Amino acid sequence: MHPALSVSNFARLPPALRMRANIAVSGVAGSQEETVALVDDLPDISSEHLPYLLPVLHSALDPVGIPAVLARFDSLGWESIKWDIMRAHSCLRGLLVLGFQFIPTASFADLWRNIWPWIAFLDENEENFSCADFGNVRTRYRAYMSVMRFMNTDEAANQLVHTTPGLYVVVGRAWRHLLEENSGGLLRLSYVLGETVRQLVAVICLVDSGVVPEHRRRRNSAIQDAFRSCGIVATLTTASRALCKSSLDIAEFLLRTIFLALLDHIVSFPPLWLNESLRAGLLDIVFTYHPHRALAPPVRRLLEDILIPAAVYHSVLVQLRICFAQVRDRDAENIFDNGYLLKIWGSLLEVAQSRFQILDEYNNDALVTTRACDSVACARICSKHALKRCSGCLSAYYCSQKCQTNDWQHGGHRRICDDLSSRQKLHYSRNSIRDWSFLRALLYHEYARRQEEIARKRLLFVERHPDEIPCTVFDFMTPGCEVVVGPLKVVGYLFRFEAEKMSRCGGTMHLNLMKVIGDADVPRLWPFPVHVKSVGVDKGRRVMESSLDELE
Numbered sequence: 001m002h003p004a005l006s007v008s009n010f011a012r013l014p015p016a017l018r019m020r021a022n023i024a025v026s027g028v029a030g031s032q033e034e035t036v037a038l039v040d041d042l043p044d045i046s047s048e049h050l051p052y053l054l055p056v057l058h059s060a061l062d063p064v065g066i067p068a069v070l071a072r073f074d075s076l077g078w079e080s081i082k083w084d085i086m087r088a089h090s091c092l093r094g095l096l097v098l099g100f101q102f103i104p105t106a107s108f109a110d111l112w113r114n115i116w117p118w119i120a121f122l123d124e125n126e127e128n129f130s131c132a133d134f135g136n137v138r139t140r141y142r143a144y145m146s147v148m149r150f151m152n153t154d155e156a157a158n159q160l161v162h163t164t165p166g167l168y169v170v171v172g173r174a175w176r177h178l179l180e181e182n183s184g185g186l187l188r189l190s191y192v193l194g195e196t197v198r199q200l201v202a203v204i205c206l207v208d209s210g211v212v213p214e215h216r217r218r219r220n221s222a223i224q225d226a227f228r229s230c231g232i233v234a235t236l237t238t239a240s241r242a243l244c245k246s247s248l249d250i251a252e253f254l255l256r257t258i259f260l261a262l263l264d265h266i267v268s269f270p271p272l273w274l275n276e277s278l279r280a281g282l283l284d285i286v287f288t289y290h291p292h293r294a295l296a297p298p299v300r301r302l303l304e305d306i307l308i309p310a311a312v313y314h315s316v317l318v319q320l321r322i323c324f325a326q327v328r329d330r331d332a333e334n335i336f337d338n339g340y341l342l343k344i345w346g347s348l349l350e351v352a353q354s355r356f357q358i359l360d361e362y363n364n365d366a367l368v369t370t371r372a373c374d375s376v377a378c379a380r381i382c383s384k385h386a387l388k389r390c391s392g393c394l395s396a397y398y399c400s401q402k403c404q405t406n407d408w409q410h411g412g413h414r415r416i417c418d419d420l421s422s423r424q425k426l427h428y429s430r431n432s433i434r435d436w437s438f439l440r441a442l443l444y445h446e447y448a449r450r451q452e453e454i455a456r457k458r459l460l461f462v463e464r465h466p467d468e469i470p471c472t473v474f475d476f477m478t479p480g481c482e483v484v485v486g487p488l489k490v491v492g493y494l495f496r497f498e499a500e501k502m503s504r505c506g507g508t509m510h511l512n513l514m515k516v517i518g519d520a521d522v523p524r525l526w527p528f529p530v531h532v533k534s535v536g537v538d539k540g541r542r543v544m545e546s547s548l549d550e551l552e
Contacts, residue, residue, distance in 0.1 A: 004055075005111070007021075007022075020038055038053070051103075057094050060091045061092075092115070092144070096150060099250060108154040120166055237262060243258065244288040256295055262277065264521075271430075272430075274307075286345075303348055359438070379531050390404065393418075396413060412500065416500075419496070439514060440528060443512060446474055468489070469503065476516050508532060509531055511529050512529070
């Protein structure tokens with residue numbers, strides 16, 4: 001059992017409060033009433049004492065007493081157990097009052113083992129245990145769901161919660177009760193699904209939790225896409241901003257839950273949904289979350305794992321520049337009480353300012369993108385606008401009809417054109433043309449700036465692995481863009497078209513891979529082949545370090 005749940009913590013309470021806590025857990029006559037009264041008084045008790053009252057709630061929810069309560073009800077009726085039921089409802093409410101500020105997340109798993117039997121018991125006997133003294137049915141089920149969501153925020157407890165038999169029975173009944181009786185919501189929902197209300201509720205109330213997918217592991221992508229298309233990202237951003245400034249006891253719990261959901265939607269496709277959230281005031285959350293300590297890890301994830309990696313997209317940089325101007329006067333050193341967060345914020349600013357300069361050069365056409373003809377026999381380097389794209393795969397470019405015909409008949413393009421077309425539709429269609437163009441320009445800028453470093457790393461790789469074909473990875477997931485040279489065979493299966501060209505180009509090409517934030521929170525590698533001026537680039541140190549490559 002977690003130490004925070006031990007009644008030995010009562011020793012840290014002042015005498016009067018210690019006496020009340022001991023009575024509440026004693027089990028003697030009147031202990032139930034004292035527990036209810038103590039929970040009612042929680043908002044007025046000094047915050048320094050609240051953590052030491054958690055054992056009262058944990059002890060009162062001990063499921064060992066449930067059979068005795070049921071036996072008394074069967075033999076003596078409602079009045080004999082009224083205070084037991086009131087105490088259980090009161091303790092569930094008390095958990096939400098204490099919240100993240102006074103309940104360590106490491107204790108959630110132990111708490112859940114006491115909480116769940118009582119929720120299941122109260123749900124099973126809802127009709128028998130109804131009483132106006134602890135609210136209407138909607139209030140009770142709202143409390144059950146709130147406690148479940150609260151427990152769900154801890155990773156260890158999350159696994160325990162979602163493997164609890166019968167959990168979704170209670171969730172299904174909660175949905176039924178929480179739909180407004182007079183709104184027609186349940187009837188409309190069942191009509192849309194083409195089922196009767198009874199059939200709908202039967203589906204919702206599946207007893208085996210394994211039948212219902214656990215939301216963090218197997219999301220329904222169609223439902224998630226529908227939420228996003230209806231504006232859920234902006235809605236969650238606005239709600240998070242409001243909760244950041246709220247003084248309500250439950251604000252921190254709600255804020256963490258909503259903000260985590262927001263991040264999950266953003267990472268589904270950052271170039272689109274990050275922009276929508278930024279427009280709705282995402283950065284305002286970064287500067288106003290500080291009263292809510294539980295939000296520090298998600299904010300760190302936003303800064304380090306989303307904003308910095310996403311600063312490679314033209315669309316994101318344009319919106320970031322607008323948002324940075326709106327928070328320019330914020331004093332980050334005084335606002336961030338977390339040294340690591342302050343460091344990450346500084347890294348984000350540094351990366352953004354550097355990319356803004358590149359963005360300006362790009363917008364002013366100072367970064368001219370060149371590309372080589374995809375006919376290996378030609379490989380002439382020229383402006384991309386001077387090339388014609390294959391209408392079949394939309395991936396290969398040629399400087400003339402002659403080169404396209406030659407590559408189709410003798411260069412192997414006939415064999416791979418359909419595969420390239422499928423790859424284009426599957427992986428390349430979601431990003432805008434401008435985002436793709438800027439990615440290429442950004443890689444070219446980094447490649448040109450670090451020519452000597454890359455040449456040295458390639459030479460070292462060739463000396464150590466003379467039989468391997470090297471490729472260069474530019475990792476834009478990190479603030480400084482790490483450059484790594486490794487064997488092409490490790491990633492060749494992902495880029496068969498490019499790998500095949502590398503193997504038959506006779507040393508006239510190199511493969512650069514750009515690692516960026518992708519969709520579904522998974523980094524992606526995008527291939528950008530390079531044609532080199534000298535075939536001898538890999539044949540000697542002097543030639544390698546002095547030759548200038550041109551980005552295809």
